[in-house]
Amino acid sequence: MTRRVHIIGAGLAGLSAAVRLCAAGVSITVHETAKHAGGRCRSFYDDALEAIIDNGSHLVLSGNHDVLDYVALIGGQAALEGGAGAQFAFQDLSTRTSWCVDLGQGHGRAALLSWLWDKRRQPPGFTPWGFWRDLLALSRGRGCRVAACLDTTSELYRTFWRPMTLAVLNVEPQVGSAQLLWAVLRDTVLKGSAFANPVFAPQGLGAALVDPALAMLARHGADVHFGRRISGLECQDGRVSAIQFAHAAEVLGQDDGVVLAVPHHKVADVLEDVHVEMGAQSILNVHYRVASDEAAIVAPRLMGLVEAKAQWLLQRGPIVSVTVSDAQAWMDKDTDAIAHALWPDVAQALDLGEMPSRYRVIKERRATFCASPEAQLKRLPTRTKLANLVLAGDWTDTGLPATLESAVKSGRLAAETILA
Ligand SMILES: Cc1cc2nc3c(=O)[nH]c(=O)nc-3n(C[C@H](O)[C@H](O)[C@H](O)COP(=O)(O)OP(=O)(O)OC[C@H]3O[C@@H](n4cnc5c(N)ncnc54)[C@H](O)[C@@H]3O)c2cc1C
Incomplete structure (x- = not known):
């Protein structure tokens, strides 16, 4: 009988494992509880906005090798576009000042060194020595919080380190893991x-990261089942022997394997004795339709805001998307109130007028695990004590925060473990 691997969860971690196993000639069955793939990274057509939007703006960088290798494997490159360079525009709405963190062109130490000495391309408060001191402290910060490694009263903390920590870790520096x-x-x-070049998906993340993977499967x-929630695994002799779903079970062959690629807070639904307590952090996104298609900007544009409720703006076609990280306080607010509360920041930053009548508010309560030093200790490795079960997901022990890179890497590690 042919060897078959069952993938539970069709987020980026599950898809990453599935396409690698497929490419190695393994037969695949994917079980996904939702009616669509992509999990926390999905695109859909929004009737009100008359546009394809992502559930949340995702920043991918050219150094995210696992993501880019995955995109190459599934043939999604045409749906990705590099930014104009490693440039990150910022505005401080309290002082109405703007700057651009512009790492310049090229790679290696020479490019970085040239940036360190060029004031025009740095955030306010930047000094080469101060920056190196901060980096050194972060590099030695295993087990520490970000804020413990930095001078939180410095201008650079306000203009660079805090926005950076919120964007990367989705927690405040007082909570987040320096490591x-x-x-x-x-x-x-x-x-x-x-x-560090931002990589955009002009037609949405689904077109680059999800649809080509499903086409490859x-x-x-591959058998891909949507609307199929796995409710448990039967185990015998140190192996998974069957997968349970809605009043039925699929019995596994002797060589069959399972990749469990669900979020950390769903692991116990499938493996009842495994509780992964890593907390949850929210992200809020508001998508405004600001222009007619004709007036829309062509290339995606990203801007960080300081001293503002809105933290990042991504302008893509006629849509401006606002991202607020660490957004627990917004989750129970009324959606119209949220859109009105954030619009003044958008209007000031982009010099726009009245709030558009068309917008979409998306609350992701459990966007990421809480990237604290404590949560770091709770991450589980790919291998489990069951011989034919491996774990994947952004929360597994990839050494990275809850990102697409972590999810895709975890799927690759799961596939490699099964194939080893
Ligand atoms: C709003 C937002 C903004 C973000 N911004 C960024 C960013 O800028 N950059 C970045 O790199 N990352 C970002 N992330 C994080 C990134 O989206 C996630 O790290 C990544 O998508 C996680 O993928 P995953 O496969 O590990 O988990 P998920 O995407 O959660 O996939 C798990 C899948 O398992 C399914 N499932 C759960 N239980 C079962 C079950 N019992 N049976 C069958 N299926 C099940 C779920 O339905 C889901 O499809 C953001 C996330 C959000 C929500």
């Missing part, structure tokens, strides 16, 4: 601008 922030800096900014004859 996780360092891991992202190490793989991107510190390798030079060629690794279809070409390889």
Whole structure:
């Protein structure tokens, strides 16, 4: 009988494992409880906005090698677009000042060094020595919080480190893990601008990361079941022997395997004795339709805001999307009130007038695990004590925060473990 691997969860972690196993000639069955793939990274057509939007704006950088290798494997490159360079525009709405963190062109230490000495391309409060001191502290910050490694009264903290921590970790520096922030800096900014170039998906993340993966699975004859919630695993002799779903069970063959690729807070639904307590952090997104298609900007544009309720703006076609990280306080607010509360920041930053009548508010209560030093200790490895069960998901022990890179990497590690 052919070997079959069952993937539970069709988020980026599950898809990443599935396409790698498919490419290696393994037969695949995917079980996904939702009616669509993509999990926390999905695109859909919004009738009110008359546009395809993402549930939340996702920032991918050119140093996210696992994501880009995955996109190459599934053939999604045409749906991704590099930014104009490693440039991040910022505005301080309290002082009405603007700056651009511009890492320049090229890669390696030379590019980074040239940035360190060029004031025009740095955020306010930047000094090369201060920046190195902060980096050194973060690199040695295993087990520490970000804020414990930095001078939280400094201008650079306000203009750079706090916005950066919120964007990367989705928590305040007083909570976030220095080790996780360092891991992202190490793989991107510190390798030079060629690794910190923002990568956009002009037609939405689904077109680049999800649809091509489903097409690849279809070409390889994979069975993909939507609306199928896995409620448990039967185990025998140290192996998973059957997968349970809605009044039925699928019995596994002797060589069959399982990749459990659900979020950390759903693991106990499937493995009742495994409780992964890593907390949850929210992200709020508001998508405003600001222009007619003809007036829309062509290239996606990203802007960070300081001293504002809105933290990041992404303008893509006729849609401006606002992102607020660490957004627990917004989750129980009325959606219209949210749209009205954030619009003044958008209007000031982009010099726009009245709030548009068409907008969509998306609250993701459990957007990421809480990227604290405590949560770091709770992460589980790919292998489990069951011989044919491996774990995947952004929360597994990838050494990265809850990101697409972590999810895709976890899927690759799961596939490699099964194939080993
Ligand atoms: C608003 C928002 C903004 C973000 N911004 C960024 C960003 O800028 N950059 C970045 O890199 N990352 C960002 N992220 C994080 C990124 O989206 C996630 O890290 C990644 O998508 C997680 O993928 P995953 O496969 O691990 O989990 P998920 O996407 O949660 O996938 C798990 C899947 O398992 C399914 N499932 C659950 N239980 C069962 C069950 N019992 N049976 C069958 N299926 C089940 C779920 O339906 C889901 O489809 C953001 C996330 C959000 C929500």
